[in-house]
Amino acid sequence: EVQLVESGGGLVKPGGSLRLSCAASGFSFRNYTMNWVRQAPGKGLEWLSSITSSSTYIYYADAVRGRFTISRDNAKNSLFLQMSSLRAEDTALYYCVRETLTTSWYFDLWGRGTLVTVSS
Amino acid sequence: AIQLTQSPSSLSASVGDRVSITCRTGHAISTALAWYQQKPGKAPKPLIYDASRLESGVPSRFSGSGSGTDFTLTISSLQPEDFATYYCQHFNSYPLTFGGGTKVEIK
Numbered sequence: 001e002v003q004l005v006e007s008g009g010g011l012v013k014p015g016g017s018l019r020l021s022c023a024a025s026g027f028s029f030r031n032y033t034m035n036w037v038r039q040a041p042g043k044g045l046e047w048l049s050s051i052t053s054s055s056t057y058i059y060y061a062d063a064v065r066g067r068f069t070i071s072r073d074n075a076k077n078s079l080f081l082q083m084s085s086l087r088a089e090d091t092a093l094y095y096c097v098r099e100t101l102t103t104s105w106y107f108d109l110w111g112r113g114t115l116v117t118v119s120s
Numbered sequence: 121a122i123q124l125t126q127s128p129s130s131l132s133a134s135v136g137d138r139v140s141i142t143c144r145t146g147h148a149i150s151t152a153l154a155w156y157q158q159k160p161g162k163a164p165k166p167l168i169y170d171a172s173r174l175e176s177g178v179p180s181r182f183s184g185s186g187s188g189t190d191f192t193l194t195i196s197s198l199q200p201e202d203f204a205t206y207y208c209q210h211f212n213s214y215p216l217t218f219g220g221g222t223k224v225e226i227k
Contacts, residue, residue, distance in 0.1 A: 035216075045156075045164065045207055045218040059214040062121070095163060104170050105211040106154035110163035 002026035002109065004096045009114030016086050020114055022079040022096030027109075030074035033099040035107065036081045038092035038116075046092075049081065050099070064090075086118045122147045122210050126219035132227040137198045141222045143191040143208035152211040155184055155193045158221075159204045167206075168193060198224070 008020040022034070036048040049070040050059045058070055069082040079096055094116055098109035123146040133139050143153065151171035156164035166175045168184035171191055181196045195202055203226055208219040 044221045045158075045209075047209075047216040047218065050214065050216070061215045100169070104173065105152060106166055106169035107156075107164075107209070108166055108175075110165075112163055 004098065004109060004111035006094060006096045006111045006114035009094065009116045011117045011119065012086055013120050014087060014118055016118070017082070017084040018086065018116060020081040020083065020094055020096075020116070022081075022111060024077045024079065024096075024098075027098075029077040032101055034070075034072060034079045035097040035099060036068075036070060036079075037095045037097050037107075037110075038090075039095070039113070040089070040092040043092075048094075051079070083116070086116075088118050090116060091118045092116060121215050121217055122149065122212060124208055124210060124217055124219035126206075126208060126222050128222060129220060130223040130225060132225045133198050134227045135198055135200060137227075139195045139198050139202075139224060141193045141206055141208075141224075143186075143193070143219050145189045145191075145210055145212075147212070148188045149210050149212035151187045153184075153186070153191050154209050154211065155182075156207045156209065157202075157204045158207065164207060195224075 005023045033052045035050045051070045067085045071080045093113040095113045096111040097107045100108040125144045127142050153171045155168040158164040172184045183194050185192050205221045205223045207221050
């Protein structure tokens with residue numbers, strides 16, 4: 001089955017760190033650009049970061065640049081998001097998202113998300 | 121960053137109604153726009169890409185149009201399973217931003 005499964009979420013204190021993981025299966029993970037998108041409770045979607053198939057190019061939203069680091073391990077079909085200096089406003093459901101492989105550019109596969117709560 | 125403004129932010133409609141949602145960008149993006157549907161407790165699902173191309177498996181009552189700065193998602197005849205929140209997203213350049221969402225509710 002083609003799927004993305006996130007893990008690593010939980011409760012963390014402000015200023016703390018957390019590492020999210022995303023396990024990909026059912027497709028050739030190494031060929032795809034991958035992304036993290038988050039959604040705060042009751043709010044809209046926010047793109048956070050992208051990493052190309054060989055990790056050559058990495059992009060971040062201003063809100064997380066310098067605090068979050070995206071990475072991947074193609075041998076293990078895994079995507080990661082290392083989050084540090086966490087703030088209350090980082091509380092959200094974090095989605096692992098695949099970008100389409102065709103010349104058309106959009107997000108064609110989403111995980112179910114992992115919840116991160118930043119609170120003292 | 122390119123800002124995406126969706127309107128309305130919410131609407132009430134009846135089954136069978138024709139519904140249109142607008143997404144306006146602050147910068148011309150040609151047709152580099154996608155639409156997603158999100159139901160409560162679920163991940164977003166792609167509906168439309170390249171502004172007007174229908175994702176495989178999506179019912180033909182969904183359609184997209186527009187280019188440049190103004191885009192529209194239309195549901196030709198609203199069905200019970202279409203009550204959800206809809207988001208636009210641009211793919212012109214990084215950062216890849218989303219619109220604020222439009223919640224479609226039952227009248």
